[in-house]
Amino acid sequence: MPIRLSTHAERHSMIRGEPSRGEHTLKGIPASAGLAIGKAVVLNVATGSSTPERIAPHEVEAEVSRFRVALEAVVAELVRASELARSESATVSSIIESFLLIVGDPIVTQSICERIGAGASAEAAVIAEYDAAKGTLVMANDPFLRERVQDFEHVRERVLAMLRNATLAHSVASDSIVVAGSITPQDMLFFKHSKTLGFVTEVGGINSHACILARDLSLPAVIGIRSATTEIVSGQTIIVDGFAGVVVVDPDEATLLEYVRRHHELAEHRKRLGELIGQPSQTSDGVGVKLYVNVDTPQQAVEAVMQGADGIGLVRTEFLLVQQGRYPTVEEQEEWYREIALRAFPLPVTFRAFDVGSDKFRIGIPHHEDNPALGLRGIRFLLFKPDVFEQQVCAVLRASANRNVRFMLPMVSVIDEVVQAKAVIERCKERLRAEGVDHDPNMPIGIMIETPSAALMTESLAASVDFMSIGSNDLTQYALATDRTNELVADIYDALHPSVLRLIAFVVDAANKMNKPVSLCGELAGHAIASEMLVGLGLHEFSVSPALLLELKSRIRATTHAACVERAKAAVFQSSTADVYTVLSQGRP
Numbered sequence: 001m002p003i004r005l006s007t008h009a010e011r012h013s014m015i016r017g018e019p020s021r022g023e024h025t026l027k028g029i030p031a032s033a034g035l036a037i038g039k040a041v042v043l044n045v046a047t048g049s050s051t052p053e054r055i056a057p058h059e060v061e062a063e064v065s066r067f068r069v070a071l072e073a074v075v076a077e078l079v080r081a082s083e084l085a086r087s088e089s090a091t092v093s094s095i096i097e098s099f100l101l102i103v104g105d106p107i108v109t110q111s112i113c114e115r116i117g118a119g120a121s122a123e124a125a126v127i128a129e130y131d132a133a134k135g136t137l138v139m140a141n142d143p144f145l146r147e148r149v150q151d152f153e154h155v156r157e158r159v160l161a162m163l164r165n166a167t168l169a170h171s172v173a174s175d176s177i178v179v180a181g182s183i184t185p186q187d188m189l190f191f192k193h194s195k196t197l198g199f200v201t202e203v204g205g206i207n208s209h210a211c212i213l214a215r216d217l218s219l220p221a222v223i224g225i226r227s228a229t230t231e232i233v234s235g236q237t238i239i240v241d242g243f244a245g246v247v248v249v250d251p252d253e254a255t256l257l258e259y260v261r262r263h264h265e266l267a268e269h270r271k272r273l274g275e276l277i278g279q280p281s282q283t284s285d286g287v288g289v290k291l292y293v294n295v296d297t298p299q300q301a302v303e304a305v306m307q308g309a310d311g312i313g314l315v316r317t318e319f320l321l322v323q324q325g326r327y328p329t330v331e332e333q334e335e336w337y338r339e340i341a342l343r344a345f346p347l348p349v350t351f352r353a354f355d356v357g358s359d360k361f362r363i364g365i366p367h368h369e370d371n372p373a374l375g376l377r378g379i380r381f382l383l384f385k386p387d388v389f390e391q392q393v394c395a396v397l398r399a400s401a402n403r404n405v406r407f408m409l410p411m412v413s414v415i416d417e418v419v420q421a422k423a424v425i426e427r428c429k430e431r432l433r434a435e436g437v438d439h440d441p442n443m444p445i446g447i448m449i450e451t452p453s454a455a456l457m458t459e460s461l462a463a464s465v466d467f468m469s470i471g472s473n474d475l476t477q478y479a480l481a482t483d484r485t486n487e488l489v490a491d492i493y494d495a496l497h498p499s500v501l502r503l504i505a506f507v508v509d510a511a512n513k514m515n516k517p518v519s520l521c522g523e524l525a526g527h528a529i530a531s532e533m534l535v536g537l538g539l540h541e542f543s544v545s546p547a548l549l550l551e552l553k554s555r556i557r558a559t560t561h562a563a564c565v566e567r568a569k570a571a572v573f574q575s576s577t578a579d580v581y582t583v584l585s586q587g588r589p
């Protein structure tokens with residue numbers, strides 16, 4: 001639970017002497033949890049002197065060179081951001097790479113120069129060209145392509161900002177809160193380096209690239225406050241409440257003191273959580289629960305060890321593809337896997353095979369799919385592209401030489417997929433043996449249970465594998481026939497629907513019967529209201545994001561196994577998600 005607060009001295013000066021313009025609260029959307037109190041820095045992309053739409057023929061050459069200078073400045077900015085991102089977040093790094101691809105596209109550049117040659121000002125040419133590209137993407141059937149519209153908008157705004165010589169002030173004073181129309185991921189990386197406390201924006205989706213980064217960086221953020229840059233004035237004291245999704249402008253003394261109190265309370269809470277590192281993860285009556293973490297990068301593996309995790313329950317290896325925009329070589333993959341395995345050693349690390357699908361990474365998918373979630377995804381894709389799969393298996397096996405590596409197959413829906421995948425794994429072991437390459441010949445093989453079919457067939461599947469992990473994100477999507485990325489059906493998509501809980505209960509019973517370990521690694525594992533119920537359903541292994549590990553441990557240590565069983569019984573027999581929330585909320589603060 002991140003708390004970002006300005007210094008003690010500053011807080012005092014805020015509390016004491018400022019002329020108040022009257023406290024008011026702006027309501028937005030909570031995008032990244034946490035509290036920040038500081039001075040607002042409002043970023044208006046100054047329009048500068050307005051440029052004409054058309055230019056005279058003798059101005060063309062100068063205008064083209066003005067455009068090229070701006071373009072180069074944007075590329076330089078993105079390259080710098082990409083270097084910063086590499087050590088901060090694989091997700092952001094890949095986003096910036098895609099911005100670079102757009103900005104560096106020679107066809108787009110050529111076309112803008114031609115528009116300028118035909119008499120358009122650089123600004124008008126940039127707007128026309130990027131809007132034309134956006135128009136094509138908006139019409140695309142492919143949702144992945146449609147999502148790229150946002151990237152084109154970001155790039156266009158950066159080029160325009162450079163052209164107008166109105167670069168956002170990346171060197172905002174430390175301990176300030178940035179208020180802007182929108183913020184790009186690379187802005188955010190720069191701001192983070194100048195110790196910005198939090199963010200307020202007018203637009204953006206909860207899953208926009210910038211919000212993903214804010215959460216990655218633990219920076220409180222509230223988005224969707226339409227009037228933010230006009231209602232807030234630079235220098236004003238503001239409070240960003242990333243839990244409630246509100247921004248308090250010019251807080252009065254009582255409000256400020258209340259937020260300072262909450263800050264101390266939350267800081268205490270974090271400290272108490274820190275004390276749980278090294279404490280056993282078990283209910284108060286001694287039932288042990290193993291806590292693993294989900295990681296995307298080698299850096300997060302270190303975090304997992306420091307938090308006292310029992311291991312790494314999920315490495316989403318497709319991040320490596322998204323980050324690089326291609327399939328890395330066996331050597332590159334081996335190095336990345338080995339680094340994670342070594343950093344976590346002797347804790348076990350579970351590498352999940354590339355969960356490629358049209359929504360995440362489409363290289364290798366032969367043509368457009370109308371229903372990508374139901375198409376060539378996960379293990380289906382890997383068996384369709386055996387060369388890609390074999391290279392990954394060999395790389396993981398090579399990295400398994402220290403014997404702490406496990407391998408997991410995503411999106412299994414029929415047993416034949418497991419049989420075929422195991423044959424590929426055996427072939428790879430054979431090859432490594434013949435080459436005299438050290439590896440773990442007994443590397444445990446597991447599967448994700450994330451389709452209703454796999455859930456209902458757990459007993460049969462369990463006989464063929466060493467472990468299983470329930471992917472509640474996809475299990476929910478497929479059980480409720482509800483696209484997990486479609487906001488139009490977001491009210492139906494909820495992992496606490498009784499159908500999902502009954503499937504989980506079924507899987508756990510079948511796995512226990514077969515004496516095979518089963519964990520849960522979807523978002524549900526970190527859901528505060530669900531922990532006791534899940535333990536009560538018989539789950540004794542969870543894998544969550546590193547930030548949630550100690551929260552989960554504290555909830556488990558605060559309950560008894562009998563209470564968990566009660567909660568589970570009450571929840572699974574409900575008939576709606578709302579009823580499940582009601583019963584799980586009873587007796588909670």
Ligand code: PEP
Binds near residue numbers: 471474521522523
């Ligand atoms: C899941 O589906 O719950 C899961 C952990 O996998 P992903 O979110 O990567 O699909």
Ligand code: MG
Binds near residue numbers: 450471
């Ligand atoms: Mg999944």
